[in-house]
Each structure stands twice: as structure tokens, then as C-alpha cells.
Amino acid sequence: xxxxxxxxxTACMIVIGNEILSGRTQDKNLAWIAKELGELGVPxxxxxxxxxxxxxxxxxxxxxxxxxxxxFTSGGIGPTHDDITTECIAxxxxxxVQRSPQAETILTAHYGKENLNAARLKMADIxxxxxxxxxxxxxxxxxxxxxxxxxxxxxxxxxxxxxxIKHELKGGAKIxxxxxxxxxxxxxxxxxxxxxxxxxxxxxxxxxxxxxxxKLGTSLVVRGTDQAQLxxxxxxxxxxxxxxxxEVIEDDIAA
Amino acid sequence: xxxxxxxxxTACMIVIGNEILSGRTQDKNLAWIAKELGELGVPxxxxxxxxxxxxxxxxxxxxxxxxxxxxFTSGGIGPTHDDITTECIAxxxxxxVQRSPQAETILTAHYGKENLNAARLKMADIxxxxxxxxxxxxxxxxxxxxxxxxxxxxxxxxxxxxxxIKHELKGGAKIxxxxxxxxxxxxxxxxxxxxxxxxxxxxxxxxxxxxxxxKLGTSLVVRGTDQAQLxxxxxxxxxxxxxxxxEVIEDDIAA
Numbered sequence: 001x002x003x004x005x006x007x008x009x010t011a012c013m014i015v016i017g018n019e020i021l022s023g024r025t026q027d028k029n030l031a032w033i034a035k036e037l038g039e040l041g042v043p044x045x046x047x048x049x050x051x052x053x054x055x056x057x058x059x060x061x062x063x064x065x066x067x068x069x070x071x072f073t074s075g076g077i078g079p080t081h082d083d084i085t086t087e088c089i090a091x092x093x094x095x096x097v098q099r100s101p102q103a104e105t106i107l108t109a110h111y112g113k114e115n116l117n118a119a120r121l122k123m124a125d126i127x128x129x130x131x132x133x134x135x136x137x138x139x140x141x142x143x144x145x146x147x148x149x150x151x152x153x154x155x156x157x158x159x160x161x162x163x164x165i166k167h168e169l170k171g172g173a174k175i176x177x178x179x180x181x182x183x184x185x186x187x188x189x190x191x192x193x194x195x196x197x198x199x200x201x202x203x204x205x206x207x208x209x210x211x212x213x214x215k216l217g218t219s220l221v222v223r224g225t226d227q228a229q230l231x232x233x234x235x236x237x238x239x240x241x242x243x244x245x246x247e248v249i250e251d252d253i254a255a
Numbered sequence: 256x257x258x259x260x261x262x263x264x265t266a267c268m269i270v271i272g273n274e275i276l277s278g279r280t281q282d283k284n285l286a287w288i289a290k291e292l293g294e295l296g297v298p299x300x301x302x303x304x305x306x307x308x309x310x311x312x313x314x315x316x317x318x319x320x321x322x323x324x325x326x327f328t329s330g331g332i333g334p335t336h337d338d339i340t341t342e343c344i345a346x347x348x349x350x351x352v353q354r355s356p357q358a359e360t361i362l363t364a365h366y367g368k369e370n371l372n373a374a375r376l377k378m379a380d381i382x383x384x385x386x387x388x389x390x391x392x393x394x395x396x397x398x399x400x401x402x403x404x405x406x407x408x409x410x411x412x413x414x415x416x417x418x419x420i421k422h423e424l425k426g427g428a429k430i431x432x433x434x435x436x437x438x439x440x441x442x443x444x445x446x447x448x449x450x451x452x453x454x455x456x457x458x459x460x461x462x463x464x465x466x467x468x469x470k471l472g473t474s475l476v477v478r479g480t481d482q483a484q485l486x487x488x489x490x491x492x493x494x495x496x497x498x499x500x501x502e503v504i505e506d507d508i509a510a
Contacts, residue, residue, distance in 0.1 A: 019463050021299045022432070023289030024476060027282075030304065034278030044276045046311075049285065049302035052461075056301075079445040080462035081452050111442070119445030138440075138471060156466050177277070185393075187366070190334040190374030197336050206307075207335035208274050211411050216393060221279060 008172040009069035011037050013047040014060055016075040016085055017153055020049050028155050029074045036162060041171030041225075042070060052076060057088035065092075065148050070169060072162075075153030077142060079119035086143075089150055090127035097125045103132055103141050110139035133161045173225035178234045181249040182241045183217040185209070192240045193220070196233065202226065203233045263427040264324035266292050268302040269315055271330040271340055272408060275304050283410050284329045291417060296426030296480075297325060307331060312343035320347075320403050325424060327417075330408030332397060334374035341398075344405055345382035352380045358387055358396050365394035388416045428480035433489045436504040437496045438472040440464070447495045448475070451488065457481065458488045 013033055019025040027049070034044045045068060050056050057076075064071045076085030090097045103124035108116055123140040126132070133142035133151060137160045142151040144165065151161045186209050197205045203224040210217055220241075222233045241248045268288055274280040282304065289299045300323060305311050312331075319326045331340030345352045358379035363371055378395040381387070388397035388406060392415045397406040399420065406416045441464050452460045458479040465472055475496075477488045496503045 017463075018459075018461055018478075019476065020285075021289055021302065022293055022430075022476075022478065023286040023291075023299075024432070024434070025463065026286045030275075031278040031281045034276055036278075038277055044278075045306060047276065047304035049304075051300060078462070078464055079442045081445070081449045082461055117442065117446065120442035122445075123442075137466075152464075154464055154466055175277075177279070179279070187334045187372065187375035187378075190336070190377075191372065194336045204273075206273055206337055207333070208272075208280065209333055209407075209409055211392075211409055221274065221277075223273075223277065 009042045009170055010045045011042050011070040011072065012045060012064045012068040014057075014064060014071060014073045015047065015049040015153075016052065016057060016073055017049075018051050018082075020075075021051055027074075029153070029158050032155065032159065033072055033162065036166065037169075037171075038175045038177075040166060040169050041174045042169055043175060052082050052084055054084060054088055054091070057085065058092045061089060061092040061148060065146065069147060071148045073148065073150050074158055077123070077150060077152055078140070079122050083122075085150060086126060089130075089143075089145060089148060093127060093129070093145055095128040095145075098128050100124050100126050100130075100132065100141075106132075106139055106141060134164045136160050136164075175223055175225060176227055176230050177221055177223040178230060179219055179221045179251060180234065180238055180241065181210070181217055181219040182245050182247065183215050184241060184244050185216050186218050188244060189218060189220075189240065192243075193237070196236050196240065200233045201229070203229055205233065205237070264297045264425055265300045266297045266325040266327065267300060267319045267323040269312075269319060269326060269328045270302065270304040270408075271307065271312060271328055272304075273307050273337075275330075276306055284408070284413050287410065287414065288327055288417065291421065292424075292426075293430045293432075295421060295424050296429045297424055298430060307337050307339055309339060309343055309346070312340065313347045316344060316347040316403060320401065324402060326403045328403065328405050329413055332378070332405060332407055333395070334377050338377075340405060341381060344385075344398075344400060344403060348382060348384070348400055350383040350400075353383050355379050355381050355385075355387065355396075361387075361394055361396060389419045391415050391419075430478055430480060431482055431485050432476055432478040433485060434474055434476045434506060435489065435493055435496065436465070436472055436474040437500050437502065438470050439496060439499050440471050441473050443499060444473060444475075444495065447498075448492070451491050451495065455488045456484070458484055460488065460492070 020027050076083045126143045130143040130145040137157045142161050151158045206221040208219045224230050275282050331338050381398045385398040385400040392412045397416050406413045461476040463474045
């Protein structure tokens with residue numbers, strides 16, 4: 001019997017690290033991966049930010065990997081005492097951590113045999129059954145186990161790792177979007193916007209207030225998989241905005 | 256019988272919004288609130304980013320409010336069709352949404368009676384039993400229901416709302432931290448760092464690799480509630496780093 005694949009694959013991101021929860025480090029991986037996944041037609045449905053705590057990591061990984069097609073983790077795979085992600089993933093899958101000869105070869109080539117100390121060698125240890133995710137930036141690999149992709153937290157490294165695995169992901173239809181903004185507050189446009197949303201079918205309209213130079217405005221984002229339908233709704237929204245204000249900012253991408 | 260308060264109050268943040276999960280908007284509220292809470296001695300233990308989906312919001316709020324002392328939400332309390340946070344919080348608590356006369360007075364004063372259309376009046380509707388969180392930026396209030404604080408997603412508004420409620424939060428000991436960085440990779444310092452961590456008691460050491468101008472380095476962050484102990488461990492780490500490199504960056508705060 002062939003297993004039926006879900007029509008729309010889904011993804012979840014688990015950001016692992018006390019430094020994000022203390023506010024010391026501003027996470028930048030979530031927004032980056034979200035955009036990449038959108039391009040691939042794999043919507044990111046949820047993200048969790050969790051501490052460097054063994055049981056929390058294990059429980060979260062197990063909950064997410066049964067819930068979503070793909071799980072991506074960032075952080076905690078380095079050589080120091082607070083890097084516990086690898087052992088937690090192994091524990092979540094109930095497998096041992098073991099030395100990967102392939103990873104050892106990579107690390108030996110990168111550092112030289114004389115510099116490959118015990119701490120660095122620890123980065124060659126991955127869960128049994130996992131395959132490596134290459135790291136062209138600083139050598140120490142991530143790994144993939146079933147539907148869980150374990151990557152570094154440093155954005156440049158995570159991005160290089162993701163570039164190496166994204167061809168493996170099976171996406172649905174690419175999610176397209178267009179955005180338009182104006183210095184009109186949500187309260188002024190809400191009623192007309194609801195009327196448009198009620199007729200748009202599969203096109204989703206998001207309304208996001210912003211403040212720039214102390215002026216309140218609204219960004220309206222249309223999202224869907226059909227370009228023609230998307231452009232039509234965009235046109236309706238543009239006309240609606242121009243009935244309220246003389247100036248709109250087309251295809252505005254500012255957050 | 257008096258209910259025993261937990262020694263260390265804890266917090267969770269729920270970021271509500273499709274725009275964060277699509278990568279369109281970079282969340283900035285999590286890091287900001289995390290720092291504020293750290294100052295107040297209320298460690299942020301977890302954050303979740305969830306979509307504008309009724310059942311997901313209800314389930315997440317109910318899970319988090321029983322797990323943590325304080326829950327903070329951002330996003331979804333405006334006047335448009337995709338602002339569904341208020342009705343979801345009410346559903347999570349199994350109470351009705353009702354017009355707040357106080358909120359209506361505030362909105363009338365802000366917009367003028369003639370401009371207070373139905374969409375704007377919707378922002379005066381809050382769950383029964385909730386109290387208002389004032390919004391000195393754009394008037395429409397957030398609200399608090401038991402241990403759940405519901406705030407706007409626009410950072411300047413969220414920050415102004417938080418400023419108005421933070422005096423209510425009962426914190427434990429303030430979490431202090433110091434940070435030092437150097438262009439030494441984690442693999443070089445890991446063993447000595449583990450030796451230091453093994454003797455530091457309640458002081459937690461975090462090790463965070465970074466890349467700046469294409470050079471890899473490590474930030475080491477010591478965190479704890481005892482300033483003298485913190486300074487001692489900081490000194491040990493500083494000496495360790497200076498045994499490996501001639502230059503360190505003291506009290507480095509770059510992410």
C-alpha cells in the first residue's frame with residue numbers, strides 16, 4: 001500500500017537557546033527560513049523558542065515531528081557544555097549518539113589532525129541513523145534524522161546548511177504574495193476590506209498596522225497560489241485605498 | 256489555606272500572526288519583552304509563534320496559562336477581519352466578549368464620535384472580566400484576563416502597553432548578566448570553559464559562536480542573581496580567554 005502524501009506539506013521551526021529567551025540575541029533564522037519555505041510551497045505553521053533544557057527539547061521535538069511534515073531546529077550543536085541538541089534529538093528518537101566517520105574526516109580535513117581536540121571531535125557525533133547536513137562555512141555538520149533537520153544557530157551557517165538540503169523538500173504550490181501600504185489606519189479601511197475578503201475565495205488578505213516616522217498606516221498583504229486571482233484582489237485593494245487617500249505605496253515590502 | 260507562590264515566577268510569550276510565520280515581518284517584541292522580564296526577575300521560559308487560527312490560539316493560550324505565571328500575547332487585536340485574538344482569548348476562558356464602557360469612552364475621546372465607526376468600536380469589545388491595558392500611542396487598549404496580558408503587535412504600542420503594566424508583575428531576584436567576546440572559536444575554548452562551568456554553582460555560562468567580518472568568534476555570557484559571584488566567574492573566563500588570545504572584547508553586547 002502506498003502512503004498517501006499530504007496535499008500541503010507543513011513545517012515547524014524550533015529555535016533552541018537561552019540566548020534568544022533572555023533577549024540577548026535577536027533571532028533572525030525564523031523569518032529567513034519562513035521565506036525560503038514559502039518559496040518552496042511548504043508553509044511554516046508554527047515556531048517555538050525553547051531553552052537549553054534536555055527534557056523540553058526532547059518533548060518539543062517529539063511533539064512537532066509527529067505534527068508537521070518537516071521540523072527545522074537551530075542552535076546547540078557546537079562543541080561547548082551548553083550544546084545539548086544532538087544528545088536530545090537522539091533521546092527523542094531513542095537512538096544512540098555515535099561517531100560519524102564521514103564527519104570525522106571532514107573535521108580532520110578542516111582543522112588538521114593536530115588541532116582536532118576532544119571538544120571539536122564531539123561535533124562528529126550524531127544520532128544513529130542520521131545523515132549529515134554539510135556546512136561549507138565552518139565544516140562542523142548538522143544532520144537530518146527522518147523529518148527533523150538539525151542546523152546551527154549562526155545565521156550564515158544555517159543559511160548555507162539549508163541551501164544544501166532544500167532540494168530534498170517536497171513542496172506544494174508556491175505561495176505568492178503582493179503587498180500594498182498606505183497611511184490609512186485600519187479602522188478607516190476595515191469595513192471595505194472585509195467586503196473584499198468575503199469575495200476573494202482562496203486569496204488570503206492580511207492587514208498589518210505600522211508606525212513610521214510617527215505616522216500610523218496599514219500594510220495589506222494578499223497571499224495565495226494563483227497569480228491571476230492574486231493580481232485581481234490586489235487591484236481591488238489598491239482601488240479601495242485610493243478611494244481613501246491620494247497616495248499608496250505599491251508592492252511595499254517594509255515590515 | 257494560603258496558596259504558595261512559586262519561588263521564581265515564569266513567563267511565556269505567544270506571538271500571534273501569519274505575517275511572522277510567512278517571514279514578511281521580523282518579530283521584534285520577543286527580544287524586547289525578554290529583556291524587560293529579565294530586569295524584573297521573571298525569566299521568559301518559552302515563546303510560541305502561531306498563526307491567525309482560532310483553534311490554535313485557543314489551545315495555545317490554555318496550555319500556556321496553566322504552565323507559566325504570566326502569559327504575554329502580541330498581535331491580532333485591531334479592527335480588521337484578521338484580528339481574532341480577542342474572541343479567541345474569550346473562548347479560551349469560556350467567557351463572552353462584551354463592550355467595555357471605559358474602552359468606548361477612550362475611543363470616543365480619541366477618534367471623535369463622528370469617526371467612531373463599527374470597525375473601531377470593535378476595539379472596545381473585550382472578554383468579560385478582563386481589565387484594560389492602556390495604549391498611550393493609538394488609544395485602542397489591550398487587556399488583561401487573569402494571568403494573560405493581551406497586547407498589540409506594533410512594537411511601539413506593545414512597549415507602551417507593557418510600560419503600563421510591568422509594575423503589577425511579581426518578580427524574583429533580578430537576573431544579572433555580563434558578556435565577553437573574543438575571536439577564539441568554541442572548539443579552542445570548550446575544554447577550559449567546561450572546567451570553569453563545573454565550579455560555578457548557580458552561575459550559568461552560555462557560549463555563543465558568531466561571525467563578524469567573516470571571522471568566527473565566541474561570546475561568553477555569564478548569568479545569575481549574585482553580582483559578586485557573577486563578577487568572579489567573569490574574571491575567570493576573561494583570564495582563560497587572555498591565555499588563548501591577546502585581545503578580548505569586554506562587556507560585549509553585540510548579538
